[in-house]
Each structure stands twice: as structure tokens, then as C-alpha cells.
Amino acid sequence: MTSGSTVSASRSGILFVDKPMGLTSHGVVSRVRKLADTRKVGHAGTLDPMATGLLTLGINSSTRLLTFLVGLDKEYLATIRLGSMTDTDDAEGESVSLADPAVLLGITDEAIRAGVLPLTGEISQVPSTVSAIRVDGRHAYSLARAGETVVLKPREVTVSAFEVLAIRHTDESPTPFIDVDVRVECSSGTYIRALARDLGASLGAGGHLTALRRSRVGPFSLTDATPLENLDPDRDLIPAGAVAARLFPVLELDADSATDLSHGKRLSGLDLSGGPIAAIAPGGQLVGLVEVTDGIAKPIINFPPGEVNA
Missing domain, CATH: 2.30.130.10 (PUA domain)
Incomplete structure (x- = not known):
């Protein structure tokens, strides 16, 4: 981790960080606060601990610009595992069901590619029960982890692209599975975990997310980002004016x-x-x-x- 390069309280700007796996978005903010030697750090758009990729941070007064970044459309690269469901719709949860091997053997590549079509365009999506949506003032994930029943309302989202990049059939006994690599372009508020869950359900096999990487937010991509372990806030700070001019x-x-x-x-x-x-x-x-x-x-x-x- 870079050290000894702080940001003056009179400096402001945006940092694009390539978040590593296993760290919360708040954890990234905490590290950047120490690196930049300022408490005035915020982020636009949470990434789950298992997710990697583009996380946008504002330093000092440029945190005011984050409001206009949160709602931008996004692109993700993900891996969906067909054949099992978890209680979180991703690999961090506990397995709740496994598909009959005979069902998986009957799922063709063509069926998978056809299965993403109804999940493309303007769709109604029920968010994962472990999402950050608030229910009666509390996060849904807090309620779910406390054992309470969580019922979330469907929301309208737009999936402008749902592209199957690769399909891998694995015949491991006694639990075979199918891994599907996908690229998704979507509106803000779309849950990729829910797409994995719904694709698996439509194929009768169940599904959950095993990998997620955010590759783009609006006009900004991973080419604009610096890995957290190499981040130097003084060097990598982008002027708010330059960011606003692209938006x-x-x-x-x-x-x-x-x-x-x-x-x-x-x-x-x-x-x-x-x-x-x-x-x-x-x-x-x-x-x-x-x-x-x-x-x-x-x-x-x-x-x-x-x-x-x-």
C-alpha cells in the first residue's frame, strides 16, 4: 500500500479505484481516508465484498459530485453458476438447494442463451433479500441475517445488454454444475445476483452468482481506475472539472x-x-x-x- 502521500485539505477531486475482492466499499473508503489524510471521503455505488472493479470516490468538496454519479448506468462481468441456489443468491451464502443432475444434463447452451432474453430490456425485478434496500428503516440484509422474513417489492429496471460470453459444463459427482460467464449493461439499481437467481429458476436448475466485476460506470471504465494496493491519492486524484466535463x-x-x-x-x-x-x-x-x-x-x-x- 502506498503511504506518505496525502491530499491537502484544500485539494478536491475524484478517485477511480479498482476494488479488490473481500473488502467492503466502506473498507475502501476507510483506507483512502488514511492514505489521503482526510475524513472527507465518500463513494458512489456500493460493491459487495465478493465483487471487484470500479468504485468511484470523492475527496473533500468533490463528494458533492457523487450524487450525480450514483444513478449512472453500469456494466458488469459476472459468472453465474447453474445447479444450486444460495440464501444470498451469491457464493457468500449457504446452499439451500441442488438441482437433480438429470435436469442439468438436459440444459443445452441454446437453452441458456434463450433464457437470458426474457431478462433483457425493461424488466420487473425482485431484489435479493440481502440487498441494501431499506424496509421500515432497516437494511433488508440486516433483517434477513437476523432470521426475519423479508418481502421486497418488484422494481422496474433496464438491462440493455445480457450477453453470454462462455458456458462451461462441469460433471463433478455428486453435484454437477454449469458456469456461465456473462456481460451485463444495466440501469442503476439492477441486481446481478437477482439475474443469476432468475436465470437459474427459469431453467429449473436454480442459480447463484460466483463472481462479479464492475467494469464501467457511465463513461468511466476500469482503464480510468487504479488498483487499491497501488493507489496514491495525490497522484491519482482527477479534477472534479474533468469528471464533470465527461458527464x-x-x-x-x-x-x-x-x-x-x-x-x-x-x-x-x-x-x-x-x-x-x-x-x-x-x-x-x-x-x-x-x-x-x-x-x-x-x-x-x-x-x-x-x-x-x-
């Missing part, structure tokens, strides 16, 4: 307009419309996000003028 249209400000906007004033005479729009100062600093109506820019959120976005 939103850009309004380039002159020095006077940047000052006015940072003081909460509205800007007029603009030929843009809509929002959020990233308002960028001449030096590349993100002054704020604005919404423009009838040529007038109203601040949605501003960033402290004293911080350096890098």
Missing part, C-alpha cells in the same frame, strides 16, 4: 462570471438550456453545476472557490 455539457466561464457564480449570482444571456451543465472557470476548476432556463443560469450546486480541483 455534462460545459459552460466555459470568464474570470468575472466564475466569481459571480461562485457567489451564488445568476448568469444571463446564455445560449445553452437545460441542466445539469458544468460551469468551468478559465483554469479548469469546476465552479458549479447549473441549470439554464431562458438564457439564465441558476446554480444547482457550487464548489468552494478556495479548493483546487486536482
